[in-house]
Amino acid sequence: MNSDIYREKLIHKGAEANLYYGQWFNKKVIFKRRVPKRYRLEELDKRIRTERTLNEARALIRAKNYGVNIPQVYEIDVQNSTIVMKYIEGEKLKKILRTLDNNKKEEYFKKIGRDIAILHKNGHIHGDITTSNLIITQNEDIFIIDFGLHENSDKIEDKSVDLHLFKRVLISSHGKDYEVCFNAFIQGYISECEKENKNECNLIIKNINAIETRGRYVKSEDRL
Ligand SMILES: Nc1ncnc2c1ncn2[C@@H]1O[C@H](COP(=O)(O)OP(=O)(O)O)[C@@H](O)[C@H]1O
Ligand SMILES: [Mg+2]
Known part of the structure; x- marks a missing residue:
């Protein structure tokens, strides 16, 4: 070409x-x-x-x-x-998040949570869920882009890490909106994921905290 x-x-x-x-x-x-x-x-x-x-x-x-x-x-x-x-015509979620009211934030993040759960239950780990890798179109469709760090996996750990990284992104880039957005995201994720396997779904969510605890441990070690 x-x-x-x-x-x-x-x-x-x-x-x-x-x-x-x-x-x-x-x-x-x-x-x-x-x-x-x-x-x-x-x-x-x-x-x-x-x-x-x-x-x-x-x-x-x-x-x-x-x-x-x-x-x-x-x-x-x-x-x-x-x-x-x-070419997906629209705006990056990163750019418009601040301008959305809480209802819209909840609606969008629930949908994103459901979409990520659908990918996870079919063995797709996105690897880089960020608000720059989500595009909202004029009809409010939400597109997931950038599969450069994608991995195939059915492991609970890999799914939890995917969610944990998104949580970190929301805290660091959207601190003020983090709580509303992440709660809605997890709610959406659970609603889709528990259709398949409620037990595994609970484990994935619980494991996010375990990963965080490990992270904190590493950080406090670094400070020594
Ligand atoms: N299909 C697409 N439609 C519209 N914009 C896109 C598309 N793919 C990428 N972009 C734009 O290019 C940017 C970088 O693309 P991305 O695949 O995320 O690359 P990188 O791996 O460097 O992050 C995106 O943040 C987005 O603005
Ligand atoms: Mg990208």
């Missing part, structure tokens, strides 16, 4: 990938292109970029099968370690 033939505009430079907005067969798309890292041996670098591109594309494609809003993948350009996916 020769990228020169596409009208592209760089919209984000991430740690691993550059994100371009552009057009692809008259569709508005995002090109997520993993860029070479000079500090890695060329051959290894190529292999890592190919592997991560394929893993992320596979995760996006598979996770979309369960009715959760995830951008559609149109093409995988392995040569350029690029995923071409649907």
Whole structure:
């Protein structure tokens, strides 16, 4: 694929990938292109970029099968370690969260909780649930993006870690809104997860606290 033939505009430079907005067969798309890292041996670098591109594309494609809003993948350009996916028009939750009233916050976070539970019960750990990786469209659909750290797992520990990381994000980026948002998120998560296995669901939630306690332990060790 020769990228020169596409009208592209760089919209984000991430740690691993550059994100371009552009057009692809008259569709508005995002090109997520993993860029070479000079500090890695060329051959290894190529292999890592190919592997991560394929893993992320596979995760996006598979996770979309369960009715959760995830951008559609149109093409995988392995040569350029690029995923071409649907451009989701909307606002990042991070940007608009402050402007929402409590009812909206509850509504959105319950929905996000249900969606994450659906992914978890089908063995998909997102790996990087943040308010920057959630896009709200004009019709208030909530899209989950960025499957770059996705893992396949059915382990309780991996699910709890996914939830715990989100809790940390909410505390650090949205301290004032944390309580309302995280409570609604967990409520939504439980409502979906307990349909499948109530016992496992309780264990996942309880384990969030266990992870926190471990975290605190490590931190107090660091202070010594
Ligand atoms: N499908 C998409 N539709 C609209 N915007 C997107 C899409 N994918 C990514 N973006 C934008 O690009 C940013 C970075 O993309 P992301 O996949 O999260 O990369 P990174 O791994 O660097 O965080 C997102 O925060 C979002 O603003
Ligand atoms: Mg991201």
